[in-house]
Amino acid sequence: MRVSIVLFTADLRLSDHPPLRAALAADAVVPLFVRDPAIEAAGFAAPNRRAFLADCLADLDAGLRRRGGRLVVRSGGLVEQVCRVVTEADAGEVHMAAGHSGFAARREERLRSALAALGCRLSVHEAVTVVVPPGTVTPASSDHFAVFTPYYRQWAQIPVRPLTSAPRRVPVPEGVTSERVPAPGGSTGSSPVLPPGGESAARSRVTAYWRRGLDDYHTTHDDLAADATSRLSAHLHFGTVSPVELVHRARRRGGPGAEAFVRQLAWRDFHRQVLAARPEAAHADYRTKGDRWRTERTAAADIDAWCEGRTGYPVIDAAMRQLRHEGWMPGRARLLAASFLTKTLYVDWRIGAAHFLHWLVDGDLANNQLNWQWMAGTGTDTRPNRVLNPVLQARRYDPDGAYVRRWVPELSGVEAGLVHQVGKLPGTARAALGYPAPVLELAEGLDRFRRARGKGD
Known part of the structure; x- marks a missing residue:
């Protein structure tokens, strides 16, 4: 009997899954997911994503069982665990989707070498993720x-390649052991409200x-x-x-x-x-501007205010509070929060990127790091010195202040015309609302940034 393995990574579905379709050319298939501690060590397995992943794995297992199969879950180093399953199932081929980070490339190289030593072929499929x-x-x-x-x-x-349909049947060989599939639900330290995961x-x-x-x-x-x-x-x-x-x-x-x-x-x-x-762009400037960023050592109070949503700029605070509550925020809010941290507070983009990666359910290395570099002016933006004014942007994209009042309850009673300029209120009025004063004036931040970069935009 010919046996193959389909190794699920960032492709936790049955519909339009070329590696699974190719694996099904064998007589039996082992659908495998490995919980790799290297993911945790690299900081990719934050609480919100662990919770979402549990939902995804439970749903994937349920879909396989409806087709006569099951998901095999193992914990440990990915290369070691895949090789163990190859030996247990006497599999001749492993199918997986291509990854595009430096981490994924190194993992694929190690896996290919280890499988070759076992006489097993690795097939990597493009255009899956x-x-x-x-x-x-x-x-x-x-x-x-x-x-x-x-x-x-x-x-x-x-x-665009043609779609592949979900298989009607996934025959899984006997004798391949599995850990218990994680139960869906929250994770310690996760946000109070998270979307359900799974196909x-x-x-x-x-x-x-x-x-x-x-x-x-x-x-x-x-x-x-x-x-x-x-x-x-x-x-x-x-x-x-x-x-x-x-x-x-x-x-x-x-x-x-x-x-x-x-x-x-x-x-x-x-x-x-x-x-x-450019794999190094995950942590190093894609196009350096010679910035001498403020860091946790020199800007701790400002960084804390930004992380906790108490900068005194309502749209920034709304965005950062939504992030903690839902593990998500709209794209426009991400741009405003990133511009404020890097260009108004002049804080290193890597600090903001790490905070986002900790909370975002969709925390994706390529999108997250390169969008942060875009807003910091160290990435691919053709206008690297542009600064988004949070007050003007809020008036444009939240003209009635509904988004702010949703996420900053202290301002729920403030009328639409004032909600984005609450920092201009007298100190006693602002104190009565329980809302903080701005961490700095926008003009001050803009001047510091322009002097640091040596020019405006």
Whole structure:
């Protein structure tokens, strides 16, 4: 009997899963997930993501059992555990999705070498967690695009691979042992309110958003109070929904909303091709500006105020409180929070990126680190010295103050015209609200940043 293994990583679904489809060419398949302590040691397994992952694994196991199979879960070093299962099942081939970080590349290299010693072949499948794999489109003078717009023009011309359907049956060989699949639910230290994980939840969310959100995405995605984004980012991060499927469906739907949605999926691929080409960008400036950032040692009070949502700037505080409560915040709020930390407070972007990675359910290395570098002006932004004014931005994207009042209850009774300028109130009035004074004046922060960079924008 020919046996193969499908190794699940960031692709926790059964629909549109090329590695699983390829593995099913054998007589039996071991669906395997390894809980690798290296993920924990690297800081990737934060409480919110552990909780979401538990949901995903439980749902994946349930889907496999409906098809006559089951999920095999092991704990330990990934290479060691995969090799053990290969030996137990006498498997001749392992199928997995390609990863695009330095961590994933090193893991794949070690696994390929170890499997070869066992006479087992490793098949790595592209376009599982991305639409267009890194390296597929490149400029004439480099190994990757450093500017999004020319990247997107080529990305949009690449034929998208056909979808694969979920299998009807997944035969699993006897005798391969498994740990108990994690029970769904919260995790110690996780946010009070988290979205449900798993492919079933992802498909329900896609269906709901296609009915009442996608067509208006181009006009509503930055509206903070409307909460009109798809909220699919966590599902994309864990692979409970296929980005390839989303592109196919959005293009069939058509219209400016669907086009804007597809463009956001292209941003995911853009960041992955940058990180694949420059793995060090996960922790080092992509384009250094010679910044002498403030750090925990020199800016502890400001950093704490930002993390806890008590900067005295309502839209920033609303965003940071939502992050802690839900493990998520809208894209516009992320940009404002990042700009405020790096350019108004002039704090090292790595501090903000680490805080986001701790709390975000969708905490994705490529998107998180490179978006932070974008806002810090050390990344791929063609206007590296731009500064987002939180008051002006709040007036534009939360004009009635509904988003702020939702997340900053101290300001729930403040009228719309004043909610974004509460820092201008007399000290006694502000104290009566129980809301802090601004940590600094915007003009002061802007002046410091411009002097540090040596020029304006």
